[in-house]
Amino acid sequence: MKQLFVSAEPFMMQSLRSALDAAGVPYMMKNEYAGGALGELPWQDTQQELWLVDESWGKTAQRVLSHWQAEHDGSTSGDWCCHCCGEENGGAFERCWACGANASPSVV
Numbered sequence: 140m141k142q143l144f145v146s147a148e149p150f151m152m153q154s155l156r157s158a159l160d161a162a163g164v165p166y167m168m169k170n171e172y173a174g175g176a177l178g179e180l181p182w183q184d185t186q187q188e189l190w191l192v193d194e195s196w197g198k199t200a201q202r203v204l205s206h207w208q209a210e211h212d213g214s215t216s217g218d219w220c221c222h223c224c225g226e227e228n229g230g231a232f233e234r235c236w237a238c239g240a241n242a243s244p245s246v247v
């Protein structure tokens with residue numbers, strides 16, 4: 140399985156789940172109900188995690204996620220602009236969803 144998205148904001152997660160549902164992407168939640176135990180669990184355990192169940196859906200999921208993030212522009216940090224094609228990408232991506240270039244110009 141592949142981790143798609145992590146958020147401590149149930150509202151954000153719910154919004155993304157709606158987008159994935161609409162696209163028929165199979166996913167699994169972890170810590171879905173951890174938010175209710177806030178104060179009892181370490182901070183990182185209160186974050187909801189969204190995992191891609193079937194990685195053959197990877198491309199679709201990534202497209203849904205980037206469109207979703209574009210719609211929520213400004214509410215997520217770490218967005219970056221592709222140095223190759225100028226496309227805006229969500230901070231969750233290591234590669235440009237449009238052209239596949241690496242997030243940072245090869246600093247190898």
Ligand SMILES: [Zn+2]
Nearest residue numbers: 221224235238
């Ligand atoms: Zn690009």
